Amino acid sequence: xxxxxxxxxxxxxxxxxxxxxxxxxxxxxxxxxxxxxxxxxxxxxxxxxxxxxxxxxxxxxxxxxxxxxxxxxxxxxxxxxxxxxxxxxxxxxxxxxxxxxxxxxxxxxxxxxxxxxxxxxxxxxxxxxxxxx
Amino acid sequence: xxxxxxxxxxxxxxxxxxxxxxxxxxxxxxxxxxxxxxxxxxxxxxxxxxxxxxxxxxxxxxxxxxxxxxxxxxxxxxxxxxxxxxxxxxxxxxxxxxxxxxxxxxxxxxxxxxxxxxxxxxxxxxxxxxxxxxxxxxxxxxxxxxxxxxxxxxxxxxxxxxxxxxxxxxxxxxxxxxxxxxxxxxxxxxxxxx
Numbered sequence: 001x002x003x004x005x006x007x008x009x010x011x012x013x014x015x016x017x018x019x020x021x022x023x024x025x026x027x028x029x030x031x032x033x034x035x036x037x038x039x040x041x042x043x044x045x046x047x048x049x050x051x052x053x054x055x056x057x058x059x060x061x062x063x064x065x066x067x068x069x070x071x072x073x074x075x076x077x078x079x080x081x082x083x084x085x086x087x088x089x090x091x092x093x094x095x096x097x098x099x100x101x102x103x104x105x106x107x108x109x110x111x112x113x114x115x116x117x118x119x120x121x122x123x124x125x126x127x128x129x130x131x132x133x
Numbered sequence: 134x135x136x137x138x139x140x141x142x143x144x145x146x147x148x149x150x151x152x153x154x155x156x157x158x159x160x161x162x163x164x165x166x167x168x169x170x171x172x173x174x175x176x177x178x179x180x181x182x183x184x185x186x187x188x189x190x191x192x193x194x195x196x197x198x199x200x201x202x203x204x205x206x207x208x209x210x211x212x213x214x215x216x217x218x219x220x221x222x223x224x225x226x227x228x229x230x231x232x233x234x235x236x237x238x239x240x241x242x243x244x245x246x247x248x249x250x251x252x253x254x255x256x257x258x259x260x261x262x263x264x265x266x267x268x269x270x271x272x273x274x275x276x277x278x279x280x281x282x283x284x285x286x287x288x289x290x291x292x293x294x295x296x297x298x299x300x301x302x303x304x305x306x307x308x309x310x311x312x313x314x315x316x317x318x319x320x321x322x323x324x325x326x327x
Contacts, residue, residue, distance in 0.1 A: 055202075095242075130238065
């Protein structure tokens with residue numbers, strides 16, 4: 001069965017010069033807060049999980065990699081270019097919930113959140129780092 | 134000090150040789166060779182400057198992290214290493230990076246927990262994940278291979294208990310993770326008494 005190539009998802013990565021030109025706004029802060037709230041309300045998701053980059057970001061006086069990026073809570077990062085927004089979320093889930101189903105639910109919930117905020121969902125990354133019993 | 138592009142001094146010696154000997158008294162050649170003498174002097178200055186900078190860094194309070202923060206950084210770094218790499222949860226087309234993933238540690242936790250059901254007959258002692266297949270139709274499950282090392286109770290039928298363990302692990306990973314275990318390599322490493 002041949003695969004139909006899908007339309008490329010508009011996305012960008014940190015370091016992209018256009019992303020570096022994006023300006024952190026209060027709207028981004030509000031969006032991040034709403035994204036955190038959205039994610040932790042999903043059944044099975046216990047919390048956002050800090051990564052090493054989150055801890056190191058708090059050590060630096062400014063965001064050394066992209067000064068225009070807002071300082072985000074641990075476990076979530078946002079990259080915006082125009083109306084396209086990428087979100088990355090690192091989470092711990094309950095062992096009573098299936099990883100794939102929970103990740104899909106989180107992905108859809110965040111896409112809906114972005115659309116409701118007049119943003120075009122770019123790349124939504126959900127990393128399940130741990131289970132807890 | 135004449136140095137060629139490959140680090141050779143004007144006398145033909147490699148500057149790395151001079152560097153290696155810089156803490157020891159100069160050799161007979163180094164004593165009389167103007168190139169080597171100049172190189173030693175420069176390297177000694179560099180060494181001294183490096184030591185002073187290092188001492189300065191060690192005593193500069195603005196370069197020291199609070200212990201609590203340092204502990205946090207180390208703790209998080211250790212947790213990241215223990216987690217291993219991320220395993221895709223959903224297939225993607227060849228040139229698309231997966232966006233949903235689960236850590237190897239989380240998969241291993243499911244394996245350990247499922248293996249506990251077979252205690253004390255079988256003890257799982259090591260688990261590894263390999264052969265992750267995640268390119269293709271996103272509606273078909275990701276496939277992984279598991280490698281486990283076990284110890285079995287003396288007197289049991291190894292094929293029977295291992296067969297039962299395999300089925301249980303495949304079902305557990307499907308249920309809790311949502312991916313398919315396409316192969317389980319089992320190494321029976323030990324025999325134990327209950």
